[in-house]
Amino acid sequence: MSYDFRNTPTIDQVGIEERVARFNTRSIKKGTKVQALKLALNMIDLTTLEGKDTEGKVKQMCYKAIHPHLALPDLPSTAAVCVYPTMVKTAKDALKGSSVKVAAVSTAFPSGNSTMQIKLLDTKFALDNGADEIDMVISRGEFLKGNYNFVFDEIAAIKELTHKYNARLKVIFETGEISTLDNVRKASDIAIYAGADFIKTSTGKIGVAATMPVTLVMLDAIKDYYFKTGIMVGMKPAGGISTAKGALQYLVMLHETLGNAWLDNKWFRFGASSLANDLILQLEKEARGVYFSKDYISVD
Amino acid sequence: MERIEVLKTYKIFIGGQFPRTESGRYYPLKLKNNMTVNVSLSSRKDFRNAVVIARGAFSGWSARAAFNRGQILYRIAEMLEGRKEQFLEELKQLGYTAVNAKKEIELSIDRIVYYAGWCDKYQQLNSSVNPVASSHFNFSVPEPMGVVAIMADESSALLGLVSVIAPCIAGGNTCIVLASESKPTCSITFAEVIATSDVPAGVINILTGNRKELHAHFSSHMDVNVIITCNSEKDVNKTVGENASLNVKRVFVWNKNWNIESEQGPHYITDLQEIKTTWHPIENIGISGIKY
Numbered sequence: 350m351s352y353d354f355r356n357t358p359t360i361d362q363v364g365i366e367e368r369v370a371r372f373n374t375r376s377i378k379k380g381t382k383v384q385a386l387k388l389a390l391n392m393i394d395l396t397t398l399e400g401k402d403t404e405g406k407v408k409q410m411c412y413k414a415i416h417p418h419l420a421l422p423d424l425p426s427t428a429a430v431c432v433y434p435t436m437v438k439t440a441k442d443a444l445k446g447s448s449v450k451v452a453a454v455s456t457a458f459p460s461g462n463s464t465m466q467i468k469l470l471d472t473k474f475a476l477d478n479g480a481d482e483i484d485m486v487i488s489r490g491e492f493l494k495g496n497y498n499f500v501f502d503e504i505a506a507i508k509e510l511t512h513k514y515n516a517r518l519k520v521i522f523e524t525g526e527i528s529t530l531d532n533v534r535k536a537s538d539i540a541i542y543a544g545a546d547f548i549k550t551s552t553g554k555i556g557v558a559a560t561m562p563v564t565l566v567m568l569d570a571i572k573d574y575y576f577k578t579g580i581m582v583g584m585k586p587a588g589g590i591s592t593a594k595g596a597l598q599y600l601v602m603l604h605e606t607l608g609n610a611w612l613d614n615k616w617f618r619f620g621a622s623s624l625a626n627d628l629i630l631q632l633e634k635e636a637r638g639v640y641f642s643k644d645y646i647s648v649d
Numbered sequence: 650m651e652r653i654e655v656l657k658t659y660k661i662f663i664g665g666q667f668p669r670t671e672s673g674r675y676y677p678l679k680l681k682n683n684m685t686v687n688v689s690l691s692s693r694k695d696f697r698n699a700v701v702i703a704r705g706a707f708s709g710w711s712a713r714a715a716f717n718r719g720q721i722l723y724r725i726a727e728m729l730e731g732r733k734e735q736f737l738e739e740l741k742q743l744g745y746t747a748v749n750a751k752k753e754i755e756l757s758i759d760r761i762v763y764y765a766g767w768c769d770k771y772q773q774l775n776s777s778v779n780p781v782a783s784s785h786f787n788f789s790v791p792e793p794m795g796v797v798a799i800m801a802d803e804s805s806a807l808l809g810l811v812s813v814i815a816p817c818i819a820g821g822n823t824c825i826v827l828a829s830e831s832k833p834t835c836s837i838t839f840a841e842v843i844a845t846s847d848v849p850a851g852v853i854n855i856l857t858g859n860r861k862e863l864h865a866h867f868s869s870h871m872d873v874n875v876i877i878t879c880n881s882e883k884d885v886n887k888t889v890g891e892n893a894s895l896n897v898k899r900v901f902v903w904n905k906n907w908n909i910e911s912e913q914g915p916h917y918i919t920d921l922q923e924i925k926t927t928w929h930p931i932e933n934i935g936i937s938g939i940k941y
Contacts, residue, residue: 639895640697642872643704 360530369561389596391425411443428614434475441479452482459552461486476514504543519547525557537570547583558588568606587620593631662840664702665850680742691858699854703823706851711821719768725846726761757811764815786929791922793821795874798867802879806832812907816917833857868892875899
């Protein structure tokens with residue numbers, strides 16, 4: 350399908366912000382809240398992307414992904430763990446027999462400043478080790494230069510590779526670097542038309558990470574594409590979402606923008622690490638009737 | 650034209666800011682000059698928010714050099730001294746005589762200076778090197794317990810508040826204080842003093858409201874490590890004791906006459922400390938002849 354990316358819709362920033370403000374006024378209580386908290390937990394890509402990662406740390410995180418909090422045995426596992434390609438094998442082994450997927454960041458994450466050849470090798474290495482999902486970054490420099498074809502082609506090339514392995518592809522824009530909502534919309538359209546299974550806000554490696562306005566613009570792009578083609582694309586806000594309250598606001602926005610079909614970890618993920626513990630904290634509070642303490646929850 | 654005086658809205662103090670209670674509730678308080686103050690009636694959620702903030706502030710505050718904590722406490726005293734007139738007037742509006750108001754404010758300042766001095770000294774008095782029958786250097790040191798919930802003395806506007814907050818933060822704890830319900834205005838003015846004294850945001854949080862309503866929440870929150878009540882209300886203290894068992898909070902009933910000059914001491918600091926003992930492996934210490 351052809352599409353001229355110079356003609357992507359422009360965004361009414363004031364309108365977007367007002368709409369987001371309205372999502373944040375919804376009151377969710379009792380049973381609905383518990384259900385939403387569990388859903389949010391089930392949508393997390395539990396993430397560790399640090400230079401100091403070790404096999405031990407990854408194994409520990411994988412255990413947490415399967416059993417978020419032993420004191421509440423009926424909690425769901427998280428959707429996936431998200432690690433560097435070198436940790437994929439460790440994670441895959443640790444998660445054997447569970448439903449938790451392994452996502453690997455690739456294409457010279459987080460900057461994406463490398464040659465196409467290396468990006469493909471990086472991705473292939475992760476896939477060969479068993480990654481179920483690939484989180485790639487786009488070349489923000491090329492994008493800001495207006496070199497949209499370059500960005501489209503690199504996404505398409507990685508998609509071709511992941512498709513061979515039957516892995517799903519998430520495309521990270523690093524929205525804090527492409528700055529404007531117009532750019533976010535443009536990047537969303539480019540990624541979706543180039544074959545992204547998920548579009549994702551941020552790497553979590555720069556100051557500005559996922560925000561609700563940015564996510565709403567991306568959800569709108571997904572909606573427009575769905576109405577045009579009938580094809581569903583997933584959404585992953587990542588970075589900066591650390592409270593249960595924030596997560597619920599995202600779910601409200603998701604529900605009111607894309608509807609029930611997207612309220613599933615097949616189509617929506619949170620890229621987060623500390624969010625899981627805050628969700629557990631609130632679930633314990635709902636279960637006990639008194640406010641709970643992180644003293645009784647595993648740290649990582 | 651006659652000038653209209655600008656009156657202060659008394660709000661609560663959480664995380665270094667002065668929000669209104671999230672509940673939007675208030676209770677009227679009649680002052681001696683026949684003015685009425687609308688005082689925030691804090692809710693469970695205000696307390697919950699304050700605990701989150703106090704927990705966040707704990708690691709930074711407890712890790713401060715003891716000497717620096719002393720400097721900051723002394724700074725509170727400096728600020729309080731500078732605002733003496735304001736407090737005198739406010740205390741009078743709450744029914745204090747001029748003499749008693751002066752005593753209340755001066756004793757409050759002196760008490761803060763007293764605890765400022767203790768900040769880097771109570772550790773030595775309460776630490777020990779312990780004799781053990783193995784090649785270990787074994788020592789015990791006090792460490793702050795964490796987040797302290799305080800229900801301050803109902804009968805005192807300022808001194809009762811200061812007498813509990815000062816030893817609590819001197820030892821590196823952070824706190825949430827419920828001010829006297831009948832004399833709450835000074836506590837919020839004291840919060841303004843704290844806000845300008847280099848006390849990191851969230852170390853001291855002050856709520857106003859109803860003790861009967863809030864004591865159950867103060868004592869049941871699992872992320873609170875200590876609860877101090879400064880009143881002798883049997884039913885309240887019973888519930889506090891029962892709820893505290895949920896996470897084995899330390900419970901203290903400090904029903905004291907804070908007006909007595911000697912009602913202060915390092916034991917108020919060390920009550921809010923846990924003793925940590927460390928076993929440090931060493932070479933056989935017997936050879937050097939030292940026997941601990």
